[in-house]
Amino acid sequence: MDSHNIMFVILSVFMVLSSIATVVSKSIIRAATYLLFVLLGTAGIYFLLGYTFLGAVQIMVYAGGIVVLYVFSILLTSGQQEKLSKNIVSKVVASALLSIAGFGVFLFMLLKNKLFENVAALGAPTEAVGTETNSIDQIGHFMLSSSEGGYLLPFEAVSLLLLACIVAGLIVARKS
Amino acid sequence: MFFDFSKVTNWLHGWLTGFMPEWGAILTESALVLLAIIALYAVFAIIMIYMERKICAAFQCRLGPMRVGPWGLLQVFSDVFKMLTKEIVNLRKTDMFLHNLAPFLVVSASMITFACLPWNKGAHIIDFNVGVFFFLAVSSIGVVGILLAGWSSNNKYALIGAMRSGAQIISYELSIGLTMLTMICMTGTMSFSEICMQQYEHGWNIFRGHVPAVLAFIIYLIAGNAECNRGPFDLPESESELTAGYHTEYSGMHFGYYYLAEFMNLFICAGMASTIFLGGWAPLQIPGLEGFNDIMSAIPGAVWFLGKTFFVIFLLMWLRWTFPRLRIDQILSLEWKYLVPISMLNLILMALAVSFGLYF
Numbered sequence: 001m002d003s004h005n006i007m008f009v010i011l012s013v014f015m016v017l018s019s020i021a022t023v024v025s026k027s028i029i030r031a032a033t034y035l036l037f038v039l040l041g042t043a044g045i046y047f048l049l050g051y052t053f054l055g056a057v058q059i060m061v062y063a064g065g066i067v068v069l070y071v072f073s074i075l076l077t078s079g080q081q082e083k084l085s086k087n088i089v090s091k092v093v094a095s096a097l098l099s100i101a102g103f104g105v106f107l108f109m110l111l112k113n114k115l116f117e118n119v120a121a122l123g124a125p126t127e128a129v130g131t132e133t134n135s136i137d138q139i140g141h142f143m144l145s146s147s148e149g150g151y152l153l154p155f156e157a158v159s160l161l162l163l164a165c166i167v168a169g170l171i172v173a174r175k176s
Numbered sequence: 177m178f179f180d181f182s183k184v185t186n187w188l189h190g191w192l193t194g195f196m197p198e199w200g201a202i203l204t205e206s207a208l209v210l211l212a213i214i215a216l217y218a219v220f221a222i223i224m225i226y227m228e229r230k231i232c233a234a235f236q237c238r239l240g241p242m243r244v245g246p247w248g249l250l251q252v253f254s255d256v257f258k259m260l261t262k263e264i265v266n267l268r269k270t271d272m273f274l275h276n277l278a279p280f281l282v283v284s285a286s287m288i289t290f291a292c293l294p295w296n297k298g299a300h301i302i303d304f305n306v307g308v309f310f311f312l313a314v315s316s317i318g319v320v321g322i323l324l325a326g327w328s329s330n331n332k333y334a335l336i337g338a339m340r341s342g343a344q345i346i347s348y349e350l351s352i353g354l355t356m357l358t359m360i361c362m363t364g365t366m367s368f369s370e371i372c373m374q375q376y377e378h379g380w381n382i383f384r385g386h387v388p389a390v391l392a393f394i395i396y397l398i399a400g401n402a403e404c405n406r407g408p409f410d411l412p413e414s415e416s417e418l419t420a421g422y423h424t425e426y427s428g429m430h431f432g433y434y435y436l437a438e439f440m441n442l443f444i445c446a447g448m449a450s451t452i453f454l455g456g457w458a459p460l461q462i463p464g465l466e467g468f469n470d471i472m473s474a475i476p477g478a479v480w481f482l483g484k485t486f487f488v489i490f491l492l493m494w495l496r497w498t499f500p501r502l503r504i505d506q507i508l509s510l511e512w513k514y515l516v517p518i519s520m521l522n523l524i525l526m527a528l529a530v531s532f533g534l535y536f
Contacts, residue, residue, distance in 0.1 A: 003199035029327060033274060036320060052304040056313045064316025071323045072342060075335065136306050136366055 015041035182298030262428035274328040279433035281321030296477035329425035337421025351399035354519040372456035380455035400445035407496035450484035
């Protein structure tokens with residue numbers, strides 16, 4: 001056990017507990033808060049792995065963007081003390097089927113990639129991992145390169161999609 | 177010649193690894209740094225509260241606190257002790273967990289951004305190659321705390337204050353991000369230590385980047401003031417309409433945390449302005465004046481950093497006590513119709529200046 005292992009265990013326990021709390025919580029705004037903790041824990045794991053850029057993006061986009069959006073929409077739409085709906089039979093069956101299907105896909109991917117056989121070799125991140133960092137200018141060059149392994153086309157496609165979303169939002173919100 | 181703080185930290189690290197394993201030494205150092213951050217946080221908050229009261233008094237032709245201690249120096253300390261001894265009121269029919277959590281979210285986001293500031297050469301606490309981006313990311317967590325505070329207070333004034341504050345902070349983050357992007361465009365790096373080192377070697381960014389840098393500096397000051405919910409943009413807590421905004425229902429030290437975070441966000445905003453535009457710990461150097469440069473280099477970097485930061489804080493306080501409060505629609509149209517387009521044009525101007533080599 002070195003310090004990276006200890007931090008990994010702390011972060012994982014924190015994330016697992018917060019994820020369970022997110023699903024179990026009755027109050028929707030509490031669920032959003034627990035989700036914030038899960039996302040911050042994920043960012044912590046990225047920092048532990050030495051991916052500082054990815055960690056910062058995780059905090060910026062998810063913790064600072066998505067959760068704020070959730071909380072904002074909860075504040076704008078619902079009244080005080082908004083509770084979740086009752087657990088009726090069809091809802092329970094549908095969620096059980098969905099979770100079993102999700103777990104099945106997860107298990108299939110694990111078995112297909114022979115992860116169980118390599119699991120002993122995998123282990124938690126150690127101190128050796130955090131030394132190699134992808135610098136941000138490397139990422140920037142990949143993002144805007146049109147050569148092999150470049151991401152110019154997806155990058156431009158995503159920016160077009162975002163522009164379309166902004167225009168659509170303006171049209172929906174406009175007072176005609 | 178210029179004092180490098182990393183000598184001290186290297187010596188400490190060597191001394192600690194002498195009798196404990198590597199990770200133990202790092203843990204001890206982290207604890208020491210944490211203590212230092214918390215102590216500095218409290219000390220600067222006290223200094224700034226006194227400064228605000230005196231400056232406010234000066235602009236309103238008053239004297240400010242004069243009774244407790246010489247020139248009222250002990251007034252802030254007695255205020256702090258009063259705040260610490262107050263009762264924390266638990267409200268009925270509210271979500272107690274979120275109500276108690278919200279101030280800690282706000283204050284911890286502000287403390288992490290506080291740790292990004294460069295105090296001296298070699299005295300950077302958080303220093304990644306994506307430092308500026310990390311700073312922007314962490315500062316956006318505070319909004320969640322403010323929104324949760326407004327919601328969990330179960331009070332209409334608090335909720336309206338929180339909504340106004342959230343809308344304002346999210347909008348003005350855009351301008352801050354764009355102005356920082358403008359400066360990153362020139363420096364070519366996002367790491368705070370490298371930004372400071374460049375300015376130490378080639379001169380402050382505000383002189384190197386001339387017109388676009390000065391424009392970016394002015395936009396940053398306006399947006400930073402709004403980001404701290406201060407100055408003419410303090411309508412989330414406009415006391416005449418909303419009692420106190422999102423922290424109406426908080427008492428004792430929980431209110432104290434919001435108060436602390438508000439003042440320290442001002443300090444962080446000013447510190448960031450001095451890091452990115454005014455050189456951080458880098459002393460003022462004029463090419464060709466050797467004697468002057470030597471004298472300036474003899475002043476330690478921490479003094480330079482704090483001097484620049486308090487100069488920017490003074491500018492922001494001047495702004496606050498001079499202009500009347502804006503309405504919410506005026507605030508949002510100022511951001512979306514004026515500041516964002518101007519800072520986008522400014523970014524293009526800076527990109528042109530950099531690609532044609534038109535900077536120093």
